[in-house]
Amino acid sequence: MGARKIDGAEQLFSRAYDFGFSKTREETLNFWDQDKVLGDVVWLIRKFQPDVLITRFPPDPRAGHGHHQTSAYLAEKAFSLAADSKSFPEQLKFVKPWQAKRLVWNTFSPGFTNKAPKDEKGGYISLGKSYAEISALSRSQHKSQGFGSAPSRGERIDYFLHKEGEPASKTLFDGIDLTWKRIKSSEPVQDLVTSLIKNYDVNDPSKSIPELLKLNLQLAKLDTSDINVKTKKAEVADLIVQCAGLWFESNPVSFSATPGDYEKVNISVINSGNYPTKLISLRWTGKDSDSTLNLPLPKGEENRLTVNPKLPKSLKISQPYWLEKPIDKGLFQIDNQQDVGYPENRPETSTQFVFEIDGQKFVYTRPWIFKSTDPAEGEIYRPFEIRPAVTVNITEPVFIFASAQPKQVQVVVEAQQENVKGHVKLNIPIGWKSQPASSEFSIKDKNQVHNFTFTITPPAKNMEGVMRAEASMNGKTYDQSIRTIAYHHIPSQTLFPPAEAKLAKIDVRTTAKNIGYIAGAGDDVPTALRQIGCQVTMLDAGELAKDLSGYDAIVVGVRAYNTIASLSHYQSKLLEYVKNGGTMVVQYTIPGGMKVANIGPYPLVTGRDRITEEDAAMTFLLPQHSLLNYPNKITQKDFEGWIQERGLYFGLDWDKTKYQSILSGNDTGETAKEGSVLYAQYGKGHYIYTGLSFFRELPAGVTGAYRLFANMISVGKK
Numbered sequence: 001m002g003a004r005k006i007d008g009a010e011q012l013f014s015r016a017y018d019f020g021f022s023k024t025r026e027e028t029l030n031f032w033d034q035d036k037v038l039g040d041v042v043w044l045i046r047k048f049q050p051d052v053l054i055t056r057f058p059p060d061p062r063a064g065h066g067h068h069q070t071s072a073y074l075a076e077k078a079f080s081l082a083a084d085s086k087s088f089p090e091q092l093k094f095v096k097p098w099q100a101k102r103l104v105w106n107t108f109s110p111g112f113t114n115k116a117p118k119d120e121k122g123g124y125i126s127l128g129k130s131y132a133e134i135s136a137l138s139r140s141q142h143k144s145q146g147f148g149s150a151p152s153r154g155e156r157i158d159y160f161l162h163k164e165g166e167p168a169s170k171t172l173f174d175g176i177d178l179t180w181k182r183i184k185s186s187e188p189v190q191d192l193v194t195s196l197i198k199n200y201d202v203n204d205p206s207k208s209i210p211e212l213l214k215l216n217l218q219l220a221k222l223d224t225s226d227i228n229v230k231t232k233k234a235e236v237a238d239l240i241v242q243c244a245g246l247w248f249e250s251n252p253v254s255f256s257a258t259p260g261d262y263e264k265v266n267i268s269v270i271n272s273g274n275y276p277t278k279l280i281s282l283r284w285t286g287k288d289s290d291s292t293l294n295l296p297l298p299k300g301e302e303n304r305l306t307v308n309p310k311l312p313k314s315l316k317i318s319q320p321y322w323l324e325k326p327i328d329k330g331l332f333q334i335d336n337q338q339d340v341g342y343p344e345n346r347p348e349t350s351t352q353f354v355f356e357i358d359g360q361k362f363v364y365t366r367p368w369i370f371k372s373t374d375p376a377e378g379e380i381y382r383p384f385e386i387r388p389a390v391t392v393n394i395t396e397p398v399f400i401f402a403s404a405q406p407k408q409v410q411v412v413v414e415a416q417q418e419n420v421k422g423h424v425k426l427n428i429p430i431g432w433k434s435q436p437a438s439s440e441f442s443i444k445d446k447n448q449v450h451n452f453t454f455t456i457t458p459p460a461k462n463m464e465g466v467m468r469a470e471a472s473m474n475g476k477t478y479d480q481s482i483r484t485i486a487y488h489h490i491p492s493q494t495l496f497p498p499a500e501a502k503l504a505k506i507d508v509r510t511t512a513k514n515i516g517y518i519a520g521a522g523d524d525v526p527t528a529l530r531q532i533g534c535q536v537t538m539l540d541a542g543e544l545a546k547d548l549s550g551y552d553a554i555v556v557g558v559r560a561y562n563t564i565a566s567l568s569h570y571q572s573k574l575l576e577y578v579k580n581g582g583t584m585v586v587q588y589t590i591p592g593g594m595k596v597a598n599i600g601p602y603p604l605v606t607g608r609d610r611i612t613e614e615d616a617a618m619t620f621l622l623p624q625h626s627l628l629n630y631p632n633k634i635t636q637k638d639f640e641g642w643i644q645e646r647g648l649y650f651g652l653d654w655d656k657t658k659y660q661s662i663l664s665g666n667d668t669g670e671t672a673k674e675g676s677v678l679y680a681q682y683g684k685g686h687y688i689y690t691g692l693s694f695f696r697e698l699p700a701g702v703t704g705a706y707r708l709f710a711n712m713i714s715v716g717k718k
Contacts, residue, residue: 001343001344001490001491002141002142002143002489002490003138003139003141003142004138005141006134006137006138006141007134007135007137007138011343012044012341012342012343013322013341013342013343014037014040014041014044014340014341015036015037015040015322015331015332015333015334015340016032016037016040016067016330016331016332017031017032017327017330017331017332018067019031019330019644020612020644020645021065021066021610021612021645021648022065022066022067022612023066023610023612023667024061024066024069025059025060025066025069025070025073026066027066027612027613027667027668028066028067028069028070029070031329031330032070032329032330032331033329033330033331034074036331037070037074037331038074038077038078038081039088039091040340040341041074041075041077041078042078042081042082042087042088042091043088043091043095043337043340043341044340044341045078045079045082045098045100046082046091046095046096046097046098047094047095047341048227049098049227049228050100051100051101051173051176052100052101052102052103052104052172052173052176053075053079053100053102053103053104053164054103054104054105054106054160054172055071055072055075055076055103055104055105055106055163056068056071056072056106057069057071057072057105058072058105058107059072059073059076062108066612072105075103076103076163076164079100079103079164079165080099080164082097082098082099082100083097083098083099084097085097090337091337094337094338100165101165101166101175101176102162102163102164102165102166102167102168102172103163103164103165104160104161104162104163104168104172105160105161105163106158106159106160107159107160107161129151130151130153131156132151132152132153132156133151133152133153135151136149136150136151136152137151141489143487143489160172180193182228183222183223183226183228183229184222184223185221185222186222188218189215189218189219189222192211192214192215192218193215195211196208196211196212196215199211204274205242205243205245205273206243206244206245206273206274206275208239208243209240209243209244209275209357209358210358212236212239212240212243213240213357213358213360215236216233216236216237216240216360217360219232219233219236220233237362237364240357240362241362241364243273243275244271244273244275244277244357245271245272245273245274245275246269246270246271246272246273246277246297246355247268247269247270247272248267248268248269248270248353248364248366249267249268249366249369250265250266250267250268250284250350250351250366250367250368250369251265251266251267251268251368251369251370251371252264252265252266252349252368252370252384253265253266254370254446255370255382255384255385256384256385256386256387256416256447256494257311257384257385257386257387257417258311258386258387258388258389258416258417259311259312259313259314259315259386260310260311260312260313261310261311261417262308262309262310262311263286263308263309263311263349264306264307264308265284265306265307265308265309265351265368266304266305266306267282267284267304267305267306267307267351268302268303268304269297269302269303269353270297270300270301270302270303271297271298271299271300271301272299272300273299274299275357276296276357276358277296277297277355277356277357278294278295278296278297278355278356278357279293279294279295279297279303279353279354279355280292280293280294280354280355280356280361281293281294281354282305282351282352282353282354283351283352283354284307284309284350284351284352285309285311285312285315285348285349285350285351285368286307286309286310286311286312287309287310287312288309288310289307289309291305291307311349311386315348315349315386316348316386317386317387317388317480317496318345318348318383318385318386318387318494318496319480319495319496320344320345320493320495321334321336321339321342321345322334322339323495323497344383347367347368347383347384348386349367349368349384349386350365350366350367350368351365351366351368352364352365353365353366367383367384368384369381369382369383369384370382370383370384377488381491382491382492383491383492385494387416387482387494387496388416388478388480388496389415389416389417389420389473389476389478390413390414390415390416390420390422390471390473390478391413391414391416391478391480391481391482391496391499392411392412392413392414392424392469392470392471392478392479392480392481392499393411393412393414393469393481393482393483393499394409394410394411394467394469394481394499394500394501395409395410395411395412396409396410396501396527396531397501397502397699397701398501398502398504398528398531398698398699398700398701399456399467399501399502399503399504399531400504400506400508400528400531400532400701400703400706401458401503401504401505401506402506402507402508402509402510402531402532402533403533404457404458404460406433406455406456406457406458407455407456408453408454408455408456409426409453409454409455409456409467409501410451410452410453411424411426411451411452411453411454411469412449412450412451412452413441413443413449413450413451413452413471414447414448414449414482415443415444415445415446415447415448415449416446416447417446418444418445418446419443419444420441420442420443420473421440421441421442421443421473422440422441422471422472422473422474423438423439423440423441423471423472423473424438424439424441424452424469424470424471424472425437425438425439425469425470425472426454426456426467426468426469427467427468427469427470428456428465428467428503429463429465429466429467429503431459431461431463432456432457432458432459432463432465432467432503433456433457434454434455434456434457435454435455435457436454439452439454441471456503458503458505459505461505462505462506462507463503463504463505464502464503464504464505464506464701464703465502465503465504466500466501466502466503467500467501467502467503468498468499468500469481469499469500470499479498479499480496480497480498480499481496481497481498481499481500482494482495482496483495483496483497502700502701504701504703506703506706506707507632507707508532508632508703508706508707508710509631509632509710509714510532510533510534510631510710510713510714511552511631511714511717511718512534512552512553512583512710512713512714512717513533513534513535513552514534514535514537514550514551514552515529515534515535515536515537515551515552515553515554515555515713516536516537516539516543516548516551516553516554516555517529517536517537517538517539517554517555517557518538518539518544518554518555518556518557518560518564518567519538519540519557519560520556520557520558520559520560520562520563520564520587521557521558521559521560521562521563522557522558523557523558523587523695523699524695524698524699525555525557525587525694525695525698525699525709526538527699528698528699528706528709529555529709529713531706532706532710534713537551539554541566541569541570544566544570544573544574545570548573548574548577548582549577549580549582551577551582552583552713552714552717553582553583553584553585553712553713553714553717554574554577554582554583554584554585555584555585555587555713556584556585556586556587557587557695558587558588558589558695559588559589559590560587560589561586561589561594561595561596561599562589562590562593562594562595563595564595565595567595567596568595568596571596571599575601575682575687577685578601578682578683578685578686578687579601579682579683579684579685580683580684580685581683581684581685581716582685582686583685583686583687583688583712583713583714583715583716583717584685584686584687584688585688585690585709585712585713586599586600586687586688586689586690587690587691587694587695588606588647588648588649588650588690588691588693589606589649589689590606590649591605591606591607591608591649591652599689600654600659600678600680600687600689601658601680601682601687602654602655602658602659602680602682603653603654603655604651604653604654604655604659604678604689605651605652605653605654606649606650606651606652606675606689606691607649607650607651607652607653607675608648608649608652609649609650609652609673609675609691610645610646610647610648610649610650610691611645611646611647611648611665611666611667611673611676612645612646612648612667613645613646613667613668614642614643614644614645614646615640615642616646616665616666616667616668617665618636618639618646618663618664618665619663619664619665619672620634620662620663621661621662621663621664621674622660622661622662625660625662625679626711626715627662627677627679627688627708627711627712627715628662628711629711630711630714630715631710631711631714632707632708632710632711634704634707634708634711637704638703638704638705638707638708639704640704641702641703641704642693642697642702642704642705643696643697643700643702644693644696645693645696646665646676646692646693647676647690647691647692647693648691648693649691650673650675650676650691651675651676651678651689651691652675654675654678658680659678659679659680659689660678660679660680661674661675661677661678662676662677662678662679663676663677663692664676675691676690676691676692677689677690677691677692678690679715685716686715686716688712688715690712692705692708694709
């Protein structure tokens with residue numbers, strides 16, 4: 001969405017869940033219900049009625065990621081199905097069948113084109129940047145992917161390969177009427193459009209308003225069910241606002257409220273142009289929520305109105321619509337067909353502004369947006385949220401019990417309205433004990449929190465389950481937590497997932513207690529190590545400069561060798577630590593761009609081998625090796641319940657005389673891969689490289705992963 005703010009495209013989504021990397025289309029469709037996702041693609045084609053479809057990838061292994069392959073595969077199938085009234089007939093209550101003219105693949109290079117039509121993308125446009133520059137700016141918004149890119153300012157040519165429909169010979173739009181001639185009785189519209197473009201005055205856009213008003217009337221005479229007419233009518237209404245210099249918005253004084261609350265809202269309207277405009281009326285969400293004004297808008301004057309409506313109790317919590325129900329078999333559960341595609345919830349709180357310009361009335365809806373001023377960032381906008389009256393958060397997602405010793409669980413109760421009183425408790429599986437049974441809370445101020453501590457005692461036998469926190473107030477139970485995702489380049493996003501955490505009493509032992517951890521690109525492995533009784537010290541450059549001999553093991557986080565430049569200075573010291581008797585566990589490293597020449601004590605090159613099938617069979621190559629036997633006996637049961645994948649970026653080439661390969665596995669139809677766990681003795685110590693996805697498994701509470709990782713940090717420690 002941050003990228004779309006820059007390049008201006010409209011981003012749409014299916015119900016398919018991004019479950020992680022997959023190698024093939026077949027694997028992807030084992031997770032996704034093909035019929036449902038295909039239905040989403042058909043729905044969006046029917047809804048927007050495109051003339052040309054473009055896929056970014058081919059529907060085969062050349063696309064790489066299985067999701068990419070599947071996107072092209074579904075697009076090609078949907079191309080014809082969208083025009084078939086027998087396909088997904090339930091959609092036809094809202095849309096009609098639609099046949100696009102053609103589908104092409106935007107190929108990677110000329111080598112795939114077979115002399116297909118080409119489209120030059122190097123020119124500059126009215127925004128002062130080339131398409132390629134805008135592309136680079138938008139791509140760089142994908143910050144969690146590390147997709148920042150420098151723009152190419154020279155000419156760029158994109159190539160397209162025909163896939164479906166009627167082939168093109170010159171341009172993508174061969175044989176497609178791009179004029180108003182495709183709309184019956186639209187000749188006056190075309191004449192007005194031509195005149196508007198010819199006569200536009202950049203120094204006084206308001207001169208275009210009379211003809212825009214005529215254009216609006218002419219569009220109203222056409223078939224307004226036609227997608228092109230409907231789209232252009234909305235665009236004309238927006239152009240009138242821009243040419244008139246109208247600015248208007250609604251700003252609640254707080255960023256959240258609960259159903260049934262009173263919420264103060266500041267409404268502002270400014271006419272910065274010269275054209276006579278009148279604000280006829282306002283209507284906003286809430287009881288007694290309309291005002292007839294008939295207010296002339298003199299140039300430059302800010303007109304303010306403050307209202308304090310009572311919000312309907314029927315308002316839904318601002319949970320993203322695709323998360324209202326649990327993910328099911330790789331799909332978000334979406335019940336309302338008309339929700340499909342939207343990247344965000346459609347706002348439930350808004351204000352309608354009715355303007356009159358030369359006798360014509362225009363109605364514009366603006367969502368309520370909270371705004372504040374940051375001393376460094378300036379004005380910041382944030383979507384207004386509807387929240388439950390109280391939320392409850394368990395501070396950790398997983399609690400692992402390696403013994404019968406009880407653990408303390410912290411629960412945070414946050415008031416989302418003033419004066420909340422009630423009780424909070426933990427619902428735990430049979431066999432577990434919670435002390436106290438419940439606690440009383442009383443919070444006066446909105447957005448304030450109270451912290452509560454519960455002591456959880458595990459059962460005698462090994463057992464897994466889910467612990468849920470809930471608050472009760474005025475006869476109603478609240479069992480949603482709150483999580484806000486906030487970065488400068490995107491609007492704040494607030495989620496309300498179930499207030500729960502995993503409990504697991506497991507047989508896991510470790511002889512390593514004092515662990516040094518070098519954080520990589522971000523993971524929760526240190527928290528998991530603390531769960532099994534380890535003391536973890538985070539090793540930054542300052543800590544690495546100190547004596548390391550006191551650590552039972554040092555663990556290197558995922559991609560640390562790709563992201564931490566200072567490791568080039570400390571690698572020899574780390575290997576000396578191993579040589580003197582230490583244990584070092586290195587998690588996956590991406591080949592290329594490493595900060596050290598060699599990550600191990602002996603030659604070791606990582607590659608891109610991975611096992612994406614999380615239930616792939618694992619073979620014990622050295623069943624008697626200590627990594628598989630001490631202090632925990634590892635069995636096939638320890639590889640049950642893994643999520644998303646087995647591992648990634650395995651060792652590709654290594655010194656076979658020095659490293660021992662411990663495990664082997666492969667995805668369906670592939671050869672065995674033996675680089676997931678490599679062990680070497682170096683001097684008096686022990687070195688391990690692993691591509692197994694502990695960074696995913698440990699935070700998810702996968703018990704077998706805890707047992708295997710405990711063996712890794714304990715190797716050599718009796």
